[in-house]
Amino acid sequence: MIDPDGFRPNVGIVLLHPSGQVFWARRLQRDGWQFPQGGMNSDETPLEAMYRELHEETGLQQDQVDVLGTTPGWLRYRLPRRCLRANSKPLCIGQKQVWFLLRMLGNDRDVRLDASGKPEFDSWRWVDFWYPLEHVVAFKRDVYWSALLHLAPAADAVAAGAAIMNRRPEPPAAVGPGNASRGLSRATISGRY
Helix, strand or coil, X not given: CCCCCCEEEEEEEEEECCCCCEEEEEECCCCCEECCEEECCCCCCHHHHHHHHHHHHHCCCHHHEEEEEECCCEEEEEXXXXXXXXXXXXXXXXXXXXXXEEEECCCHHHCCCCCCCCCCEEEEEEEXXXXXXXXXXXXXXXXXXXXXXXXXXXXXXXXXCCCCHHHCCCCCCCCCHHHHHHCCCCCCEECCC
16 A cells, blocks of 8 residues: 555554664565664554554554653655566655554563464564664664654653653754755654654
8 A cells, every 4th residue: 555645555663662772673584773763554553553464563452551742743754766566556755654552461482473374574672762873774774763763751750760861862863854865854743644
């Protein structure tokens, strides 16, 4: 499903450990690490898509997490030219995402990367809340910055003394209008979902 502007509706998941760390996973047989995320089906709400993607990518069920927050609208990023599938119609030029902050209620052994039978990740770990900003692929940094910045107060309120807001870094170098020539642009929250 691609919208009229060429963006694929998608959900992103920031899974929070009670310590204040977040779930960080490596793409199957690749060197790229990211948060769980995935496309929405045409008959799903963002919340329904999030629970489906959560289970497919981490093996966790709805009763093993608490929803702590969500972005109030769509965050968009464009794919680099090398990632565009020019022969696909309609052409997908990027993702528009609703991000969810979830608190993990279970424990590490509840995570199963092979729950769907088609794993997307082959490894995972807990990392500092802000760590992904400097370690995600460059074209997603604006969206990660906007999502984490919006979700940080809710994470800080429940993360046992992690002082997430006190450690908030400056925006990553890739964030901002000055990087538009590299296919990056400032992520903005737009529209309700």
